[in-house]
Amino acid sequence: VRGDAAIAAAVRDAAAERIPLRIVGRGSWLDAGAPVHAARTLAVGDDTGVVAYSPGDLCITARAGTTLGELGAALAEHDQWLALDPDGGAEGTIGATVATGSYGPSAALYGATRSQLLGVVAVTGSGEIIRPGGRVAKNVAGFDLTRLLTGSWGTLGIITEVTLRVRPRAQMPGAVEHLRRPHTAGSGCCAPANPAGTARLAAALRAVFDPAGILNPGILDAPAAGETA
Numbered sequence: 404v405r406g407d408a409a410i411a412a413a414v415r416d417a418a419a420e421r422i423p424l425r426i427v428g429r430g431s432w433l434d435a436g437a438p439v440h441a442a443r444t445l446a447v448g449d450d451t452g453v454v455a456y457s458p459g460d461l462c463i464t465a466r467a468g469t470t471l472g473e474l475g476a477a478l479a480e481h482d483q484w485l486a487l488d489p490d491g492g493a494e495g496t497i498g499a500t501v502a503t504g505s506y507g508p509s510a511a512l513y514g515a516t517r518s519q520l521l522g523v524v525a526v527t528g529s530g531e532i533i534r535p536g537g538r539v540a541k542n543v544a545g546f547d548l549t550r551l552l553t554g555s556w557g558t559l560g561i562i563t564e565v566t567l568r569v570r571p572r573a574q575m576p577g578a579v580e581h582l583r584r585p586h587t588a589g590s591g592c593c594a595p596a597n598p599a600g601t602a603r604l605a606a607a608l609r610a611v612f613d614p615a616g617i618l619n620p621g622i623l624d625a626p627a628a629g630e631t632a
């Protein structure tokens with residue numbers, strides 16, 4: 404599905420009938436997290452493309468289905484890069500990377516996923532389009548929904564567009580290149596953790612963002628005995 408309006412319409416249809424949705428980007432990491440039991444798939448991997456890029460402002464806006472490889476290629480033309488290098492490499496979508504809060508070795512120097520995010524556009528479980536953050540580095544203060552949605556594993560909203568902070572290549576020190584080759588397995592984040600202390604908060608947030616409970620249901624559940632997350 405492409406475009407905020409079409410994605411929102413698909414979510415509203417599902418919410419009206421309480422049909423659980425499995426959100427999919429490129430589908431390369433769907434076994435992460437607890438199993439999702441969803442009757443319908445909402446694929447946003449074909450909603451691709453750079454929407455805005457101003458090298459002078461060091462930020463880029465892209466649709467959620469854009470791969471990390473496509474972003475890297477666009478940025479390289481201006482000798483810039485994005486400090487996000489999760490396992491899975493160039494094929495992963497930026498929407499999934501943000502949704503899962505994925506990051507890699509360069510986080511040690513530049514911070515994890517949230518540190519690279521300036522703003523997102525997302526569709527909640529009610530089919531509402533929300534636009535927290537902005538497309539510039541100087542951003543409105545307040546309750547930071549951009550941070551909340553990062554690493555929410557699709558449970559609070561479908562990320563449809565992201566605006567990212569980028570860096571000149573000169574800031575890509577040899578240390579990061581060294582960490583990358585050979586790639587340090589397991590250096591990124593891991594499968595979703597939902598410690599008991601945060602379970603109530605997660606439930607409260609979902610009641611607001613996804614009252615019908617249709618977005619990736621079950622993905623943050625603790626694994627049953629004998630099951631791996």
Ligand SMILES: Cc1cc2nc3c(=O)[nH]c(=O)nc-3n(C[C@H](O)[C@H](O)[C@H](O)COP(=O)(O)OP(=O)(O)OC[C@H]3O[C@@H](n4cnc5c(N)ncnc54)[C@H](O)[C@@H]3O)c2cc1C
Pocket residue numbers: 425426427428429430431432433435436447448467489490491492494495496497498499500501502503504505506507556557560561562563589591592593594619622
């Ligand atoms: C084999 C493998 C192992 C990996 N291991 C790690 C790791 O250990 N640590 C790490 O940090 N990263 C890891 N990754 C990183 C992962 O690459 C990124 O999250 C990535 O960008 C996946 O892209 P995708 O489009 O294929 O995701 P998908 O497989 O399509 O989706 C991954 C998850 O994100 C959700 N999702 C996808 N798109 C959206 C969206 N637009 N809005 C909301 N939710 C969405 C899906 O429901 C799903 O739960 C791994 C990737 C692979 C392929």
